[in-house]
Amino acid sequence: MGHRQAWREKKCPHRRKRRGMRVFLRPSLLLMLLEGEAHGYNLYDQLPTYGFNCDRLDSSLVYRHLRDMEDLGLIESHWDEDSMGPRRRVYRILPAGIQCLADWMDELGDIRDQVADLLRVYQLQIREVEGPGPEKGDG
Amino acid sequence: MGHRQAWREKKCPHRRKRRGMRVFLRPSLLLMLLEGEAHGYNLYDQLPTYGFNCDRLDSSLVYRHLRDMEDLGLIESHWDEDSMGPRRRVYRILPAGIQCLADWMDELGDIRDQVADLLRVYQLQIREVEGPGPEKGDG
DNA sequence: CTATACTATTGACAAAATGCATATAGTTGA
DNA sequence: TCAACTATATGCATTTTGTCAATAGTATAG
Numbered sequence: 001m002g003h004r005q006a007w008r009e010k011k012c013p014h015r016r017k018r019r020g021m022r023v024f025l026r027p028s029l030l031l032m033l034l035e036g037e038a039h040g041y042n043l044y045d046q047l048p049t050y051g052f053n054c055d056r057l058d059s060s061l062v063y064r065h066l067r068d069m070e071d072l073g074l075i076e077s078h079w080d081e082d083s084m085g086p087r088r089r090v091y092r093i094l095p096a097g098i099q100c101l102a103d104w105m106d107e108l109g110d111i112r113d114q115v116a117d118l119l120r121v122y123q124l125q126i127r128e129v130e131g132p133g134p135e136k137g138d139g
Numbered sequence: 140m141g142h143r144q145a146w147r148e149k150k151c152p153h154r155r156k157r158r159g160m161r162v163f164l165r166p167s168l169l170l171m172l173l174e175g176e177a178h179g180y181n182l183y184d185q186l187p188t189y190g191f192n193c194d195r196l197d198s199s200l201v202y203r204h205l206r207d208m209e210d211l212g213l214i215e216s217h218w219d220e221d222s223m224g225p226r227r228r229v230y231r232i233l234p235a236g237i238q239c240l241a242d243w244m245d246e247l248g249d250i251r252d253q254v255a256d257l258l259r260v261y262q263l264q265i266r267e268v269e270g271p272g273p274e275k276g277d278g
Numbered sequence: 279c280t281a282t283a284c285t286a287t288t289g290a291c292a293a294a295a296t297g298c299a300t301a302t303a304g305t306t307g308a
Numbered sequence: 309t310c311a312a313c314t315a316t317a318t319g320c321a322t323t324t325t326g327t328c329a330a331t332a333g334t335a336t337a338g
Binding site: 161199203224 | 295296297298299302303304305306
């Protein structure tokens with residue numbers, strides 16, 4: 001339970017709060033809904049299998065994105081009264097959501113290429129900076 | 140070439156304003172500085188070669204990120220009085236910045252993998268959703 | 279019955295990042 | 309002088325995210 005602020009202790013001045021992955025949250029949610037209906041908590045639970053670290057991601061974020069996407073007409077929801085425990089809002093992807101997901105995946109392809117370029121340039125540069133020789137301090 | 144602009148014209152309600160490329164702005168700037176000293180406007184000019192679309196990116200963002208990174212001790216700057224025109228603030232990467240860049244590149248590797256996974260899952264799923272065969276009127 | 283924990287969703291407010299406009303200023307050309 | 313281009317910086321509104329807390333049903337321990 002106390003895992004929520006563990007990263008605060010680490011002294012990474014340049015990594016203020018660690019943003020980033022959020023860009024992929026909506027595509028991931030939509031992709032999960034493409035596989036089948038699900039409710040928010042369920043989707044939140046599955047996020048780690050999509051590369052997210054839930055230690056850094058409050059579940060309220062997931063619910064918010066779901067409501068927003070519903071407002072945009074990408075997904076729809078209904079209450080599942082049959083299940084036990086608190087009521088679940090079950091989401092289903094809509095045709096507009098499928099189209100939107102396609103667009104996002106297109107962009108994700110560009111992003112992957114851009115990241116690959118960055119990594120490539122970095123690998124080339126870092127060798128020049130750190131010196132051409134294989135001699136480096138003890139590992 | 141122009142496959143990713145014209146977003147303003149298209150009515151994409153789900154794409155309100157920005158995209159996530161900002162996540163890569165700091166790593167890109169740091170990487171450019173790894174190649175050598177440069178001033179803000181210069182770096183801003185080079186962004187397209189790093190996959191950024193400057194139509195969507197105000198130069199003030201670049202200056203702001205540079206100042207922030209200087210505050211963090213990742214880079215340092217000095218005024219170049221010798222150059223023509225308005226004064227330039229020339230930036231240079233510092234050891235802390237090189238270390239930080241290494242960390243970010245590490246994360247970028249993870250991001251690349253995550254994006255690749257997303258694209259892979261999508262490709263598998265979309266076939267099921269759109270039908271297994273090219274010939275299928277209804278299901 | 280009460281306290282606690284877990285599931286599940288929502289809302290409020292603060293903090294951070296960004297968009298957009300604008301201020302300042304030197305240089306060049308008309 | 310005016311306009312255009314280079315160059316940097318700031319202010320304000322908007323958008324997005326972080327963090328907390330509220331609400332609620334079920335199950336379990338005491």
